[in-house]
Amino acid sequence: MKAYVFPGQGAQFIGMGKDLYDQSPLAKSLFDQANSILGFNITDIMFHGTDEQLKETKVTQPAIFLHSVILAKVLGDDFKPEMVAGHSLGELSALVANGVLNFEDGLKLVSKRALAMQKACEAEPSTMAAILGLDDAIVEEACAAIDGVVVAANYNCPGQLVISGSVSAIDEACEVLTEKGARRALKLPVGGAFHSPLMEPARAELAAAIEATTFGVPSCPIYQNVTASAVTDPAEIKKNLIAQLTAPVRWTQTMNQMIADGCSEVVEVGPGKVLQGLFKKIDRKFPTASAALEA
Template sequence: MKAYVFPGQGAQFIGMGKDLYDSSELAKDMFEKANEILGFRITDIMFSGTDEELKQTKVTQPAIFLHSVILAKVLGNDFQPDMTAGHSLGEFSALVAAGAMNFEDGLRLVSARALAMQKACEAEPSTMAAILGLEDSVVEETCEAIDGVVVAANYNCPGQLVISGAVDAINEACEKLKEAGAKRALVLPVGGAFHSPLMEPARTSLAAAIEKTDISTPKCPVYQNVTAKGVTDPTAIKENLIAQLTAPVRWTQTMQNMIADGCEEVIEVGPGKVLQGLFKKVDRKFPTSSATLETA
């Protein structure tokens, strides 16, 4: 069984998607449609902009979504997933690629999500930190004991957990986690506390847009971040998508569940190889690869 997985924010790079645009009419049409929907030429930033321009959340999230979804579409009949999943933002790519949502609706939601998250970030100083080398339960208990908002946000792989919250609470948690034996407790260069209660304003505004969006039964189970389980019911997909902004990304559990459900090979669709690396942390010998134009 093949799983196709889709990366989240952080995988972007200048030049992403240009090979698709130049070599496929379908890709070119989809990119131009995206420029129209977004109201600015995101392709100019993706293909030849600056790192600073690409790093803006309102650009980064749609850019990664476009690279991932358009590559999946260009793969055509070679794209035959038995299951899909995406890390945070990547969940939207996974849903569109699996046929649960159309391309235009997916892009509009991703754009709305990016703008809502940006607004929530500006409302309160907040950040995230990567904690390496501790059991999840130790990180969770340490966060619970701290005054202020700090929670486990991304369960990336065994021994790697990202925490999210208010700046002071994150700094205090990092000190305590180092004392508890963390190999690293590193504050990340992000503009906000994603997947924490501080994203509640973004969740509320995005919920209305998600409720109005048509979701169909996908052609295969989509393993969603909130439950880490394969979902095909459109109502459940909507509920999980709405909960996703303030709930943790259970990627460790997602990978373990996919493997337990019979996944034998993982193909990463989109920029970078981050997710392949995380699968290797679960099982060093697990077969992983990147989807490329050559495989189309």
């Protein structure tokens, strides 16, 4: 079975999507529609902007979503997913790709999500850190013992877990985990504590927008971050998407479950090759590829 996976924040680069815009009339029309929906020319930043402009959450999230979703649409009949998943923000790209959300509703939700997260970041100084080379259980235990908000946020692959929380609690966790033998405890250049209780104001804001949006029946199962299992019921998909902002991204568990359910090949749709790299950490020989427009 072929799975299509969609990347999250961090995969962006200047020039992303320009080849699609130049080569495909459908892509051009969708990018132009996106500029109109967002109320600013995101294509100018994506194609010709600076890294600083592209790094702003309100730009980054819609930019990655647009690159992923428009690429999937341009692939046309070649795009036949039997299962989909997306890492964090990528879950919304996956939901457009498998027909649960239409393009316009998906983009509006991504934009609302980005702005709500930005606001939550500004409300309280918070951050994230990557912990490499320790078992998940050791990291979870250490976080639970620290006074303050610090939780496991992204289970990326075996031996790579990202923690999220207040700045002081993250600093303390990094010290403790280094003492416990972490190969690295590296603070990340992010503006806030994504996938932690500190995102509660953003979750509440986004919940209203998600509840007001029509979710259709998917063309294939989506493996959601919150459950790491195949979901096809639109009401359940909604509930999991709302929970996602304050819950961990269970990507390690998702990859294992997809493979257990018969996934034999993964195609990454969107910028970069981060997710392919994570599948290779599970099995070095696992077949992966990047989706690409035929020249």
